[in-house]
Structures are given as C-alpha cells and as structure tokens.
Amino acid sequence: MAGGPSLGPGEADVRALDGVLGDPFRPRRRPTRVVRVGDVAIGGDEPIRLQSMTNTDTMDTAATVAQIERLAAVGCEIVRVTAPSIREAENLREIKRVLGERGVHVPLVADIHFTPNAAMIAAGLVEKVRINPGNYADKKKFEVREYDDTQYAAEIERVAERFRPLVRRCRENGVAMRIGTNHGSLSDRILNRFGDTAEGMVESALEFLDVCEDEAYRDVVFSMKASNTQVAIQAYRLLAARLERRRPGEPSYPFHVGVTEAGDAEDGRIKSAIGIGALLEDGLGDTIRVSLTEDPVREIPVARAIAARAEAIWRGRSLEGGSEVVRLRSRAAADPFAHVRRASTTTKWGALELGGEAPVRVELDLPGGADVDPEVMAAQLTTELSSLRDVACESLLVRLDAGDGAADWLVRLATGLASLGADWPISVEVAAEDAAFWTHGPPALAGTGRGGRVVVRVDESTPVDRLAVVAERAARHRLAVEWSLDAPGPAIPACVARLVASTEVASIGLRPEATLHDHRVLAAALHEASARDWPIVLHQAVARDPELGLIDASVRLGGLLCDGIGDVVSMGCAGAKGAAAAVDLAYRVLQGARQRTTRTEYISCPSCGRTLFDLEETTARIKARTAHLSGVKIAVMGCIVNGPGEMADADFGYVGSGVGQVTLYVGQHVVARAVPEAQAPDRLVELIRDHGRWRETSDGPEPA
Numbered sequence: 001m002a003g004g005p006s007l008g009p010g011e012a013d014v015r016a017l018d019g020v021l022g023d024p025f026r027p028r029r030r031p032t033r034v035v036r037v038g039d040v041a042i043g044g045d046e047p048i049r050l051q052s053m054t055n056t057d058t059m060d061t062a063a064t065v066a067q068i069e070r071l072a073a074v075g076c077e078i079v080r081v082t083a084p085s086i087r088e089a090e091n092l093r094e095i096k097r098v099l100g101e102r103g104v105h106v107p108l109v110a111d112i113h114f115t116p117n118a119a120m121i122a123a124g125l126v127e128k129v130r131i132n133p134g135n136y137a138d139k140k141k142f143e144v145r146e147y148d149d150t151q152y153a154a155e156i157e158r159v160a161e162r163f164r165p166l167v168r169r170c171r172e173n174g175v176a177m178r179i180g181t182n183h184g185s186l187s188d189r190i191l192n193r194f195g196d197t198a199e200g201m202v203e204s205a206l207e208f209l210d211v212c213e214d215e216a217y218r219d220v221v222f223s224m225k226a227s228n229t230q231v232a233i234q235a236y237r238l239l240a241a242r243l244e245r246r247r248p249g250e251p252s253y254p255f256h257v258g259v260t261e262a263g264d265a266e267d268g269r270i271k272s273a274i275g276i277g278a279l280l281e282d283g284l285g286d287t288i289r290v291s292l293t294e295d296p297v298r299e300i301p302v303a304r305a306i307a308a309r310a311e312a313i314w315r316g317r318s319l320e321g322g323s324e325v326v327r328l329r330s331r332a333a334a335d336p337f338a339h340v341r342r343a344s345t346t347t348k349w350g351a352l353e354l355g356g357e358a359p360v361r362v363e364l365d366l367p368g369g370a371d372v373d374p375e376v377m378a379a380q381l382t383t384e385l386s387s388l389r390d391v392a393c394e395s396l397l398v399r400l401d402a403g404d405g406a407a408d409w410l411v412r413l414a415t416g417l418a419s420l421g422a423d424w425p426i427s428v429e430v431a432a433e434d435a436a437f438w439t440h441g442p443p444a445l446a447g448t449g450r451g452g453r454v455v456v457r458v459d460e461s462t463p464v465d466r467l468a469v470v471a472e473r474a475a476r477h478r479l480a481v482e483w484s485l486d487a488p489g490p491a492i493p494a495c496v497a498r499l500v501a502s503t504e505v506a507s508i509g510l511r512p513e514a515t516l517h518d519h520r521v522l523a524a525a526l527h528e529a530s531a532r533d534w535p536i537v538l539h540q541a542v543a544r545d546p547e548l549g550l551i552d553a554s555v556r557l558g559g560l561l562c563d564g565i566g567d568v569v570s571m572g573c574a575g576a577k578g579a580a581a582a583v584d585l586a587y588r589v590l591q592g593a594r595q596r597t598t599r600t601e602y603i604s605c606p607s608c609g610r611t612l613f614d615l616e617e618t619t620a621r622i623k624a625r626t627a628h629l630s631g632v633k634i635a636v637m638g639c640i641v642n643g644p645g646e647m648a649d650a651d652f653g654y655v656g657s658g659v660g661q662v663t664l665y666v667g668q669h670v671v672a673r674a675v676p677e678a679q680a681p682d683r684l685v686e687l688i689r690d691h692g693r694w695r696e697t698s699d700g701p702e703p704a
C-alpha cells in the first residue's frame, strides 16, 4: 500500500474530542450549526429529531404515501424513501403531490446508492438527499488493488467531479444532504488504504465534505452507521474529533445517529439503544433512526424513548463543577476510539471467577429478608431459571435488612437452593453499620459453603475504622468484599481513596441509580488511587416498565461495556418471578455490546423499496431454524445491490437477488445463486452444516 499505513486515531483526536464534549465525566451536547430539512430544523438547540424510512416499492405511490402518513401520525418527523433509479426518483414528485393533497407535509429524504443521476433528480423534488460515500461514485467489487499516492489522489479528484454537480444543485435548491457512511459499504479504495476501520469510515465522509466546503455548501448532516455497536460508537466519536480539528471551536455539522442492520424484536431494540443511547449520553446526535426489521411505524416509540432519556439528561446536567471536582486524567479509564477492556485482577466469589480474563459475569439481585420465605424463593428461582436455554445465572445477591434474623435466613436459602441442585454463590448486601449482621452473618454465610461476597453499603460519612473492621471480618470468614458506594459523582474520588486505604483487593460498584458518567468517574478514580485492578460491578435497577427497562439497561450497561468498563452485570429483580427475563436481558445486552456471545447473531436490514421479499417473515422463518446456533452470524438482506456490502462480518448471508430468488453467501463469497425462495432456508441450513457450524438443539432434533 503506497502512502504508508494509517497511524490511526491519536492524542490529537483525543484532545479534540475532549474539546467537543467539554468534560468526559459530564459532557455537554456537541455544539452544531442548524440544518433545515424543509420545515424541520436539525442540530443546535433543536430537539432530537426522529426519523424512519419506508419499506414500500417507491413506484407504488399509494402504498408509499399510506406508509408515510402512518409514520407522520405517530410522530416521525423526517421520512426517507429509496430512489434506486431515475424512475423512482421521478416518482417522488407524485408522492409529494399526493401527500400535499392529503395535508401531510413531513419532509422527505431520497436515499441514493450507486445512482448520481437519480440524486440529481431528487434534489429538485425533496427536502434532503442521502448519499453513501462508499458507492456514490466508487464501485465495490471486493477487489484488492494497490493505489500509489498519485493514483489515489486522481481517484479522489474523479469522485469529486462526479459529486460536485449534486452539491451545486442542493445549494441552489436549498436542499439538505446527509453524507451517510456505512461500515459495510466502504469503497475498495478506502478499504485498501484504511482497512475496515472507523477511520476509513470517517475519511470516506470527509472526502465528500471537502467538495461541499469547496462549493460553500454547508447544509450537511453526517452518519457513521455500523451493525457492530462498538464500531458505530468509535466512528461517530472519531468524526466529531476530526471535524473539530478542521475548525476548532466552531459549531460543526449535525449527526444523524443509528445502528444499521440491527435486526428485529428485543435484539434490534437493544443494539439500537446501545449504539444510539451511548452516543447521545455523550451529547453526540441530533437526529436518530432506530432501524428494525419490522413495520417502520414500530421504530418511532423506541426512538422517542431513547431521545427522551437523552434530552432529560442534557436538561438536568449542570456543567458547573464537573471538571473542578473531578480532577482526574480524563481518559484514564478508556480509549474513546477502540475497545479495550479495563484491566482487572481475577477475583473469586466462592467458586466463581470474575475480572481478569473471565467473561463479564451475570448476577441476579433480589430483595430478601423477613418478608420473603427463603424456601419459597429458592423453589421459585430454580423453576424460573430452568426455562433459560444456553444462558445461566452465575451468582445470586440478596439484599437484607434482617437484623438478628439475617444469619438464619441465609442458611435456609442456601439449604433450599442446595436441595434443588442450584450452585450459585450467594452474596448478601448490608450496611456497614448493621452490627447484628456483622456478628452472625459472615460465619453463617461462610458456613453454608455457598458464600460469595458481602456487599457493603458505604457513603461519604462511613468511618474509616468501620471499613477496616468490616474488611477484616469478611476476610476472616473467607468472604470477598464489594464496596457499594452511595455517593454522587463528584464525591466518588475521595470515597475511593478512603476505601483503597482500608482494603487491598475488593470489587466495587455504585448504586443502581448511578449514571454511566458516574461509572466513568469510578473507573478513573480507581486508576488514580492505584486500585486500577479492582473489578467493577455494574448494578442495574429493577425494571418497572419492561420496555423502558430494556432501553435503560442497553444504554447504561451497553454504553459502559462498549468502553470496556464492567466485570459483572448485576440485574435487579423485584422477586423470583421475573428472574429469567432479567438474566435473559443481561445476556442480550452483553451480546449487543459484543462482550459475550450466547445466541445466534442476526444482521438483518430494515428493508426498503428495494426489498425483494417479506423481510420480517423471512427473518422469522430463518430464526426458527437457526436460533440455537450460538455464535453463528447470519445476515438476512433484502437486495443484492446493497445487501452483500452491508452485511459486514456475517458468517452466512441470505440475500434477495430477484423476485422469488435468493443468493447465498459464505462470508463475502457467493456459493449459490438464484435459489428459489421456497428452498432457500433448507439450502442455508445445508451450508451451515457443510461448514461445520451446525449443531442439534439441546431439546432434540433440528426444528423444522
């Protein structure tokens, strides 16, 4: 490769990102200019705009209008419509006309891939045009080709000349543009120089921005989508840094944030919430789209919940005092442009290893005590959790305020669980001052042979000598300690320093209400206090509303895990009923954040006007056959034009290639063309078998 390998993001990028966000522990909304899309303004102090995309045939005016109307009715503020060729681009005029007659004035975006001619037409008809730098003027043939610097510069010039007319037309017509890079559809030229990286995504977009700025056109919005949540987060951060470096201190271009090919149902919602939510928590994002392989109308409530959560945080966040109080090296805990798991020491809770190289563990956190019968709880728990397939609860935490009765209660719970064959270590949470517990609890817990750790609630006022007594007493009974800090973010560093003075090695966590940023403070404070090796437990509050609980767990836990923070996920649960759902959610979030793979990974496009089959139904059929193949990545894509590029790192691909026809892939290689749709699922299963990735289900023979 001529021109030398890219050095990747460096210190200057980290400083630039810090400059944009203000303070990584209490970031502000990224300052941007306002871009108008018809009557809807994006960026600046405007609300986060919700958008979606039609999946009807753009030539079917009635169906497309009806879907846009339904989307507008549920609060979708901008609607994208695919324009794969000149015909569809022309038909946007008719769609606009009928919408106008029906009093629907939601702005439209033409989605363009490979067809600059269609873009030129659309720029005269709709409010915004989306182009993909990977395929606007470059081809994607999976060619390996070496470019020297002269050839590379000539290629950029060729692309710029192809793109310039569209920029001029958009400027003259007052039409906005999204430069929308997708991880899976980078051009061969970019792949050749930067590889399949966040940096390649960013550079690909900035080449197009150069042309826009050259033409004094600034109505630009950017996106950096990937189905891998870590890549998406890193790419948006790097873009924010590189834009800041181009014009330091100036409000920059707004971001359209999304995770592409997220799939459907819970997993689609979780992946979207992790990627979009983690970025919004840091103030990055001005308009969002949740891509689900479902009716697009169902995307809007999910998008609204994610946006509402971020806006509440932005409103409630005081910028004063953050950096003043938390005088820590800002990036002590994580590299914002790469996933590096925070290093921690391998620790044991009973027989369970955590931290170090151990996978991120999953724990259930339940209320115990005088109001709960421990034998009934043991029976309910074992019944509930036996319904889980391929995933398991690994530790049990009970919260006790049982005073004198605590020791007896724990023994009865441990005996009940043992009689039912459950072997989780049992941990208990108490206050440091609970004198009755500290007399009888540790010996009783240790005596059960199931003792895990004692989770000790401490705050800013807990006396240091009390901490030392507690630590010594737990150690005497061979119980581990977790300090559970109940302190606001700015007080965390001082508390950590006192805890480190009282204990050599412990695990540590914050209260379930603590924010993502509080946890960043904790990780950085541990680093500063030379206790960088203490495992961190992420406590998640009991979900009162299942849908909001799913979004909160995804954003908070997923955002931290994508940054490498967290060794245990401890899921709050109101009682034994609901335990299976809590454990299941934890594993789904871990998979969405790419930390633990325990189920089949599906990469399915949301479908659009190019789609060649019923994607929702087809995905459901394929899932029914393959949902037990833990770790296998299967892509289900609606069209051959974009599908193969966008299915990224799938092991097997099922791609619509004609009416009633499917092309099957192994990795990026075609292995069967024009397979009749009725036979395609069987052929896919055969392929998985031939490549040694099939296994029978634990429940018996292969599902039909």
Ligand code: SF4
Pocket: 605, 606, 607, 608, 609, 610, 611, 612, 637, 638, 639, 640, 641, 642, 643, 646
């Ligand atoms: S892969 Fe799916 S969403 Fe993307 S263009 Fe093709 S059909 Fe549309």
